[in-house]
Amino acid sequence: QVHLVQSGAEVKKPGASVKVSCMVSGYTFTDYYIHWVRQAPGQGPEWMGWINPNSGGTNYARKFQGRVTMTRDTSISTAYMELNRLKSDDTAIYYCARDMAKWQLLFDYWGQGTLVTVSS
């Protein structure tokens, strides 16, 4: 069974950084891209970018370029998303999601979500 398990909720002050992890199981980590998607309260999901766990290559949404870094550790089948210079409107649930095939931009398995709250 495929599982994506994310790290726990975070509370951060404006200007700080947050790093969320996503550990996968039930399939070969390097076979599928991992995407990061966030969802602010009452809003639709918003795509942030992807990482190719095989090569480490990344592609970030223009909105987050310069502020987000996606990495992975293949030895523990875990992907990471770090967001810097946090603002109050970064308060959201952050999800990792598996791409159902090579770069289809379709998300068939999701993590449970990590609530990141940015507040002074």
Next chain:
Amino acid sequence: DIVMTQSPDSLAVSLGERATINCKSSQTVLHSSTNKNYLAWYQQKPRQPPRLLIYWASTRESGVPDRFSGSGSGTDFNLTISSLQAEDVAVYFCQHNYNTPPVFGPGTKVDIK
């Protein structure tokens, strides 16, 4: 970026009745080289992540009940629940996967009347 809109914002349907949600994209998501519409639908229940229901506009994901169907082409799409069940109460999102960034619609909340 392609903009996705949905209508209505919310709807309430009696159990066993049909529910239809519309999604429009600001430009075509029909890829001429594959003849596929790059449009997906997701269901999201409270405190859960989205669940992929339909992709390529009309292909049901494995395990999705056949009361869910997708239709449409180009820029105009529908998700239909043929006979609403209590467990279908959720927010439904469309999403294009035509190019990056993939964009989700704002969502349609479906409730029981």
